Amino acid sequence: MRTGWFCGSSGERLDEVMAVYMSAGRSYTGLSQAEIYCHGGSEVVKLLLDQLLTSGARAAEPGEFTRLAFLNGRLDLTRAEAVAEIIAANTETSLNVAREHLSGAYAEHIETLRKALVEILAEIEASIDYPEEDISPEEHRSNADALSQLISTISALNKSYDSGRILREGFKLVIAGRPNAGKSSLFNLLLKQQRALVAPTPGTTRDYLSEWIDVDGVPVNIIDTAGLRLHSGQVEKAGQQVARQLVSDCDLLLWIVDVSRKRWRSEARSDLSHLKVRRRLLVGNKIDLLTKSLEDGNSDSDELIQISCLARRGFPKFVQRLARQVHSSMPDLTSGLVVTSARHRQKLQTAARQMKLAARLLRCHESPELVVFELRLAADALDEITGKIYNEEILDQIFSKFCIGK
Amino acid sequence: MTEPDYDIVVVGGGHAGVEAALVAARMDRRVAIVTMDAKRLALMSCNPAIGGIGKSQLVKEIDALGGLMAEAIDATGIQFRRLNLSRGPAVWSTRAQADRVEYTQFVCDYVERTEGIEIIEDIVDGITVRGGSVAAVQTVSGRQISAGAVIVCSGTFLSGLIHIGEEKIEAGRMGEPAAYGLSESLRELGFEVGRLKTGTPPRLDGDTIDWSLCQPQPGEVPIPFFSCRSPRRQFDQVPCHLTYTTDETKRLVSANQHQSPIFSGQISSTGPRYCPSIEDKFHRFPDKESHQIFLEPEGNGTNEIYPNGFATALPRDIQKVAIRTVRGLEQAVITQSGYAIEYDYCPPSQIKPSLETKSVHGLFFAGQINGTSGYEEAAAQGLMAGVNAALYLEKAPPFILDRSEAYIGVMIDDLCTRTITEPYRMFTSRAEYRLALREDNARDRLFRYAHKYGLVESDEVEEFSTLQTRTNELVALLEKKRVRVADLGSAGERFQKADRVSLANLIRQPNLSIDEALALARGFDDRFQDSYEPLQRAAILIKYSGYLDKQQREIEKFKRMEGLVIPDSFDYRGIVGLKKEAIEKLARFRPSSLGQAGRLEGVSPGDIAILSVHLKRRGVVPA
Numbered sequence A: 001m002r003t004g005w006f007c008g009s010s011g012e013r014l015d016e017v018m019a020v021y022m023s024a025g026r027s028y029t030g031l032s033q034a035e036i037y038c039h040g041g042s043e044v045v046k047l048l049l050d051q052l053l054t055s056g057a058r059a060a061e062p063g064e065f066t067r068l069a070f071l072n073g074r075l076d077l078t079r080a081e082a083v084a085e086i087i088a089a090n091t092e093t094s095l096n097v098a099r100e101h102l103s104g105a106y107a108e109h110i111e112t113l114r115k116a117l118v119e120i121l122a123e124i125e126a127s128i129d130y131p132e133e134d135i136s137p138e139e140h141r142s143n144a145d146a147l148s149q150l151i152s153t154i155s156a157l158n159k160s161y162d163s164g165r166i167l168r169e170g171f172k173l174v175i176a177g178r179p180n181a182g183k184s185s186l187f188n189l190l191l192k193q194q195r196a197l198v199a200p201t202p203g204t205t206r207d208y209l210s211e212w213i214d215v216d217g218v219p220v221n222i223i224d225t226a227g228l229r230l231h232s233g234q235v236e237k238a239g240q241q242v243a244r245q246l247v248s249d250c251d252l253l254l255w256i257v258d259v260s261r262k263r264w265r266s267e268a269r270s271d272l273s274h275l276k277v278r279r280r281l282l283v284g285n286k287i288d289l290l291t292k293s294l295e296d297g298n299s300d301s302d303e304l305i306q307i308s309c310l311a312r313r314g315f316p317k318f319v320q321r322l323a324r325q326v327h328s329s330m331p332d333l334t335s336g337l338v339v340t341s342a343r344h345r346q347k348l349q350t351a352a353r354q355m356k357l358a359a360r361l362l363r364c365h366e367s368p369e370l371v372v373f374e375l376r377l378a379a380d381a382l383d384e385i386t387g388k389i390y391n392e393e394i395l396d397q398i399f400s401k402f403c404i405g406k
Numbered sequence B: 001m002t003e004p005d006y007d008i009v010v011v012g013g014g015h016a017g018v019e020a021a022l023v024a025a026r027m028d029r030r031v032a033i034v035t036m037d038a039k040r041l042a043l044m045s046c047n048p049a050i051g052g053i054g055k056s057q058l059v060k061e062i063d064a065l066g067g068l069m070a071e072a073i074d075a076t077g078i079q080f081r082r083l084n085l086s087r088g089p090a091v092w093s094t095r096a097q098a099d100r101v102e103y104t105q106f107v108c109d110y111v112e113r114t115e116g117i118e119i120i121e122d123i124v125d126g127i128t129v130r131g132g133s134v135a136a137v138q139t140v141s142g143r144q145i146s147a148g149a150v151i152v153c154s155g156t157f158l159s160g161l162i163h164i165g166e167e168k169i170e171a172g173r174m175g176e177p178a179a180y181g182l183s184e185s186l187r188e189l190g191f192e193v194g195r196l197k198t199g200t201p202p203r204l205d206g207d208t209i210d211w212s213l214c215q216p217q218p219g220e221v222p223i224p225f226f227s228c229r230s231p232r233r234q235f236d237q238v239p240c241h242l243t244y245t246t247d248e249t250k251r252l253v254s255a256n257q258h259q260s261p262i263f264s265g266q267i268s269s270t271g272p273r274y275c276p277s278i279e280d281k282f283h284r285f286p287d288k289e290s291h292q293i294f295l296e297p298e299g300n301g302t303n304e305i306y307p308n309g310f311a312t313a314l315p316r317d318i319q320k321v322a323i324r325t326v327r328g329l330e331q332a333v334i335t336q337s338g339y340a341i342e343y344d345y346c347p348p349s350q351i352k353p354s355l356e357t358k359s360v361h362g363l364f365f366a367g368q369i370n371g372t373s374g375y376e377e378a379a380a381q382g383l384m385a386g387v388n389a390a391l392y393l394e395k396a397p398p399f400i401l402d403r404s405e406a407y408i409g410v411m412i413d414d415l416c417t418r419t420i421t422e423p424y425r426m427f428t429s430r431a432e433y434r435l436a437l438r439e440d441n442a443r444d445r446l447f448r449y450a451h452k453y454g455l456v457e458s459d460e461v462e463e464f465s466t467l468q469t470r471t472n473e474l475v476a477l478l479e480k481k482r483v484r485v486a487d488l489g490s491a492g493e494r495f496q497k498a499d500r501v502s503l504a505n506l507i508r509q510p511n512l513s514i515d516e517a518l519a520l521a522r523g524f525d526d527r528f529q530d531s532y533e534p535l536q537r538a539a540i541l542i543k544y545s546g547y548l549d550k551q552q553r554e555i556e557k558f559k560r561m562e563g564l565v566i567p568d569s570f571d572y573r574g575i576v577g578l579k580k581e582a583i584e585k586l587a588r589f590r591p592s593s594l595g596q597a598g599r600l601e602g603v604s605p606g607d608i609a610i611l612s613v614h615l616k617r618r619g620v621v622p623a
């Protein structure tokens, strides 16, 4: 058993974890196996899981561990008797959960994707099994087009995974900036209570603070962080590491700058270049200290939102901008097309990857059996979400669409 | 117990029956073929051709397992060519036109020369079962022939009924009587019997065809023979011709559609979608104005032509007029009318992967009785049934090929897991491991079995291992040999950045055929002057290498599931958690492995998980 840091692909520390290694024959499955115990709630777990999946791990199928345990003779007769019932129930439940999720628009959508894929497969298979029926180059091109369309649909669906997460876990808003910029002041204002300590000395906030507010009906998790010093070569303090991590996982970053500082523009530019975030708003605080007003224009790409926490200026506009951002990252709830499971997302990614390979082969006029090879793996991936594919099904398609056969 | 008259009785002397008898005789069994006419073994009752896409792979597998079909067509073919050459080698498929009279003659001679096979001219109309095992067959002439095992290969003869317009003729093939008693006997034994339909086009007098209006399709040179052991004879190949139906054909056929038994309701059984009648084609694809018709010669000694694509059951007088609307057939004379034929089959959920019936020990079914169509499909089953009947008599475990090893495995597994609703024909798309199941590697896949069961001579096996070694050497050489891109001519244009490139890399380029790449390779190195076969085999392995590796991983996954055997006697009732539909399907098909169970429609992955748990438990409890 060891403790240590779970690091991301670029070496950033994600969580302090405990890891247990079990050699073959001593684990539940009988295979050599490792377990990782992490802190925190589903957020961290999700983060680590995602990291594992992107580095090549595979999510277990329902009941897979128990199946492995059986296949490796780890469960003896009496335990098997007992566990069999439980597994049966478990598998059934997990299947039901999956089925439930698969009812409605989401299922229909995946099913549509699969049908579209099977249709393309059938066309290409027809060209192999019935070469005399000469299938024209236009048809091949239309297959390639149909494939690209499928790929972009799947990519969009994959993006919904993030929206799905917001739906389950709330919208995560992180307030960050240099020390003393007024982060805690803004946090308190949004919360409408004096929750965070505000003081004129830089470095007042050392750990982070997390609270919930309501932005136009969306639950938003606001987090106040320790001031970041991205420019200095100094060793970061623990609070700053946490802040950095929080910034990289958030749905929206509010980067606070003190516009009374002379060089705030270039500082902001360089700070932001150090951070990788999907969405951010640049908030200029302490405008009450300025003698002449700032131009409303852009500082590079970011539009500056001007406020004063002390004088309570600029707030209506700020809140409006914030709400717009929150809403634009929310999934379209009416369509229901939300991927919520990491396993589904992984399958969808596999499907998309296989289709891209196939599309590339189609484009360079590679032999159709190879295109089919890649597409079948894509279909298998989709099947693992919805059900099963049968070759019969492809044949049915061939026969219903083309007049073939002598 | 007295010695039976024969070890094995084969019912029917078609393509399945012949392969079954030959292979069983080779395994030192005393065999009798009971058939109506000893002179008409392995008759080509429909299309005078062997092979084609998906089917040629079967023929090569039959050949690798010591069967006769490939040798027979090589000896009597009048035109050979490979289809799909513009695609990859996994889907290259050889097809040959046969001289149908000579083909049958060749097979008859071969069977006659084979020791241990006796031909009895008679019709089987009953099967006797004693204590759950097959004991004998009875014939219409009143004979009782006892046997240790019986293989039923009755083709379209079981209660065959021919339809031409409103005309109905009881026959197994045109001009030959149908067999009735056997279906009845099978029903009495508890078998479920269903009905299928197939059709055939009219035959034409070649002298009445205007060939100048048709497009000739010549044979391929050098001749692509099927068998690895037949002599490479040289001869002038006979061309086929391609022509098209006209607007007038469409009008006429559509106007008379109601007179076809297929539409009038006279035939209720399902026909194959892949080989539809001409009236079906115009009906189902009203947008298509014209259909291809291939004019195929039936042999050297005859002028008879088989218009492939014009199967029909329209009344005779309409056939006469309709055929004359096809380009080039304006004056054509029909020598035999087209017809549809209905026949009995036994839904193959009743057989095991060994082709033995689940309910009667020692009784095997092969060919059309299992719902398949095609000579190649029948022959392949016949061969497997023959081997397994012999093994059954030795009380040895059966010979079963899985889906990753052979098209034969794909076909039999499909039969054992799918509900057949139309005659089953092989397609390459049925094989999920298609890239690994090729014509060129049939022996790599199957020779060890052929050797194990004594189906091929051992010097043949040795000779082949030399070829395998040479293939591997060539693969290494082609990977190693690098040539200047500038020396590749136009083929080098695809390498923009590189200066040198390995020949293997050249072979892997899309849009460059293996033959083109090899022609270049030969120019670079004397070591590539081998005959075509080893070089081509090496190039194919290189071309597919990445894919084959990927496929191998899929195959391993598949094999793990296939390895989880479900005992024959397994009782699915009362298993907690299994859905009702799954239990019904499982009980009906009685799959032999967990993998096979998973392929049954209506059985979900969840059901399989539950089943695997119970199996494991069953395995722990001593029975």
Ligand SMILES: Nc1nc2c(ncn2[C@@H]2O[C@H](COP(=O)(O)OP(=O)(O)OP(=O)(O)O)[C@@H](O)[C@H]2O)c(=O)[nH]1
Pocket: A177, A178, A179, A180, A181, A182, A183, A184, A185, A186, A197, A198, A199, A200, A201, A202, A203, A204, A205, A206, A225, A226, A227, A285, A286, A287, A288, A289, A307, A308, A309, A310, A311
């Ligand atoms: N003049 C002026 N002062 C402000 C404004 N907002 C915050 N301040 C002051 O700036 C100082 C720092 O404010 P905090 O909110 O603690 O700043 P912080 O970014 O949280 O600082 P650290 O936690 O130390 O990184 C306090 O003295 C605030 O009163 C503003 O809009 N105008």
Ligand SMILES: [Mg+2]
Pocket: A183, A184, A185, A196, A197, A198, A204, A205, A225
């Ligand atoms: Mg603070």
